[in-house]
Amino acid sequence: SDVITVDFNGILTEAQIREIEQQVNQKIWENAAVEIFYPDKDALETLDYRSKKELNGQVRIVRFPGVDTCACCGTHVAYTGEIGMVKLLSVEKFREGVRMEMICGKRVLDYLNMVNDQNHQISVKLSAKMDKTAQAVERLQEENFSLKGRVQSLEEGMFAAEADKWAGKGNVLLFQQNMEADSLRKLTDAVMQTCGGRCAVFSFHFAKRNIMAGMKNTTVRRLNTIPFARTRPMSKPMLNFMNIKATKPAMVVRLLAKMELIAASTAFTIASSSESPFFFSLVKASSRKIE
Secondary structure, three states: OOOEEEEEOOOOOHHHHHHHHHHHHHHHHOOOEOEEEOOOHHHHHHOOOEOOOOOOOOOOEEEEOOOEEEEOOOOOOOEHHHHOOEEEEEEEEEOOEEEEEEEEOHHHHHHHHHHHHHHHHHHHHHOOOHHHHHHHHHHHHHHHHHHHHHHHHHHHHHHHHHHHHOOOOEEEEEEEEOOOHHHHHHHHHHHHHHHEEEEEEEEEEOOOOEEEEEEEOOOHHHHOOOOOOOOOOEEEOOEEEEEEOOOOHHHHHHHHHHOOOOEOOEOOEEEEOOOOHHHHHHHHHHHHHOO
């Protein structure tokens, strides 16, 4: 792997990480000669060096002046400048300490070129200077948060109006387009509070190519027995919601029948928010089952 992984038994702060990276590269750029020698037994006993275990016999010592002295039989550079540069990529908590990932040499240049290219693409998309992309993203996040709040407020008003519209109508089956799961849940809940019966809301999401259904007064366990529709329960007290991987009207009709929402003894009010081909196909497929 191009990435070097080192585990430490302590915790490093962001300030310490930056300082380590700065000092390591400063030593590299000093281009000091690396010392490799074989001390005799007496000299070895007084030498301060790192070793993973007790060593006997002739020991090879590698010294990076002013940085580190260790016993090692591996390959080393002759001068620190041959390393080029070290870049710390990440430091994550690992067991009782941290795990650090780093790269060195030409890999640093490749990595910086990749990051620079990504930043350039972001700057173009956000019409911001390359050294101002973080501020541009922050501004975009604030605008998005504001828009979400406005959309939520508008949806709440629309859902309240829908709830009033279907007050006392009994069982209600609604069709929407491109509605997200959370909005689907809120609409189902709002209508259920007023309709006096069961409520199902289907939303065909063009981007995701699936149908979401929200139901109240039914059980997820029974719905999960349907072989043609994979369902994913979404937790909320008294409400069961499914993300249904079924795009054929006939499948949805069978699903509604399984829910006992389409049956000879069940009257159901149907409404669609748009003239979608899927909606009309569904109505046609289920027309013989709806009173």
